[in-house]
Amino acid sequence: MKDIIDDSVLVKNYINGNELAIELLIKRHQQRLYSFIYSKIQDRDTTEDIFQDTFIKVIRTLKKGNYNEEGKFLPWVMRIAHNLIIDYFRKNNRMPTFNNTEEFDIFSVLSDGALNAESKIIKEQILNDVKELVEELPEEQKEVLKMRIYNDMSFNEISENTGVSINTALGRMRYALINLRKIIEKNKIILAS
Structure with a gap:
């Protein structure tokens, strides 16, 4: 051999x-x-x-x-x-796009558990790209988004940790996702693996 x-x-x-x-x-x-x-x-x-x-x-x-x-x-x-x-x-102006709907979850591209080696590499790159994009958000939105996505906290826990109401935390998360979509579209970023 x-x-x-x-x-x-x-x-x-x-x-x-x-x-x-x-x-x-x-x-x-x-x-x-x-x-x-x-x-x-x-x-x-x-x-x-x-x-x-x-x-x-x-x-x-x-x-x-x-x-x-x-x-x-x-x-x-x-x-x-x-x-x-x-x-x-x-x-070639052929950037893959996504529907700008409320149901769209930017982070869904990061959730596939059964990935081959190539997909893992791309997923890591996407994760790094998303982290950089998150840093462009206003501080309050960034804080809520990080707690929810990266720390897997409930909105109740976010509310307790930030000292704001659950509705305020939900609103900040909603605006964080809206702003993230705008940043992605503006910079023509691919978030597909």
């Missing part, structure tokens, strides 16, 4: 001049990466373009010596592909 060379070893070998190492890395992750890109784009030609652009970016970064993800090659490549997918949607 063949020993499988670890990604981090192949990356080091490529950086040290072994061109075959990058071919092995591409072959190893090609199916997973291609499937991930295709699941978002739904077009074979564009998927192939983004796939190639991803590895061009990988090669350039490795050659410049800017890679520092030690042992986390696939998540790094997936992040590059995800960013290129977002760029593609922005350039």
Whole structure:
């Protein structure tokens, strides 16, 4: 049985001049990466373009010596592909959108428990994006939203902790979600994994 060379070893070998190492890395992750890109784009030609652009970016970064993800090659490549997918949607004005309804839950994109490796990586990126967006909210709205979403507190508990009525806490949460939607639309952010 063949020993499988670890990604981090192949990356080091490529950086040290072994061109075959990058071919092995591409072959190893090609199916997973291609499937991930295709699941978002739904077009074979564009998927192939983004796939190639991803590895061009990988090669350039490795050659410049800017890679520092030690042992986390696939998540790094997936992040590059995800960013290129977002760029593609922005350039082509094909941003996925959502219905601006009261029932829409921005945080529902974060609640799927059965995720594969790629989805986990994207979910982490989305979670980080959402956390950054939450920071743009007014302080009172941000406080209620964090208590409700991240601390899983009831509105009764939020009311007790903030010293406001339950109705006020509910109102702040409602406005926080409305403002979050506006920020997402304004910045054309993708929150789909």
